[in-house]
Amino acid sequence: MASKTRPLIIHAGFHKTGTTTLQRTLRENRDALKRHCNIHFKWKIRPLVHATCGYSTWRDPLTLGKVSVRADEYWAAQPTFKSRALILSAEQLAGHLPGRPDVPDYRTAVPILSEIVASARRRFEKTDQEADIRIVMTTRQPDAWIESAYWEHVKSSGITMDVDQFRTQVGPVADQRPVLEELAESIAPAPVIPLALEHWQSLPLGLAAPLLDLAEVPPKVRDSLTPATPQNTRLPQPLLDELLDLNRKISDREARNAAKDALMAAHERSQRGE
Secondary structure: OOEEOOOEEEEOOOOOOOHHHHHHHHHHOHHHHOOOEEEEOHHHHHHHHHHHHHHHHHOOHHHHHHHHHHHHHHHHOOOOOOOOEEEEEOHHHHOOOEOEOOEOOOOOHHHHHHHHHHHHHHHHHOOOEEOOEEEEEEEOOHHHHHHHHHHHHHHHOOOOOOHHHHHHHHHHHHOOHHHHHHHHHHHOOOOEEEEEHHHHOOOOOOOHHHHHHHOOOOHHHHOOOOOOOOOOOOOOHHHHHHHHHHHHHOOOHHHHHHHHHHHHHHHHHHHOOO
16 A cells, blocks of 8 residues: 655645735745745746646647646656655636736646646655645635735836726636635545635734645744735725726836836835835
């Protein structure tokens, strides 16, 4: 009978669910955690992330094949995980944030993660191990998710619609339960574990706490960790309104991005009291 690897925790989304703060907590406590788990973020898996985001846009068999190839390359480079667990956290493993014209929903997360899980199983079968994979998906209440996703698009893209139009367009996507149910069926018996931001964010380590528990980090170690300050928090509303105004006034992408960068830089200087 094959032995199991240590837990392989894949935190694959969703966007705008406290992921940046979670990842900052893990990164700032990496030294304390390294005896117990490997911690990987998106820069460790850039070729795979490029493929997953590509598939969420193109949704074709060739691009899904690239996801499988990049996943095989990632897992082939990893140790056997006999003594330490893995926490891989990158919301881009669910593809792009929906709301772009070519990314209407999260449905592509199901085949993407199915390929990544299948690749891990193949990799560890070669070493006579069973991959102890646990998929974690952080979630957020629909109304709050829509607001956060909308203003993220305002900040990072040329979106010009107002929030009510955005809500009409992506409203069904904000309920992520159907995707979670389809994913759980696709990758069974590996579990899909949803973690609600609203439930965990008030605890000292926030969403990092249940991830560390799933990775079987000893409670004594977990309780000694330093929480990170909240990251990627919402910008002041007047600044967001100015960014939206620039999207509506400047059609040229380069000129628009330059104007937005200048506005953001001025805001950061004011925050530093300069």
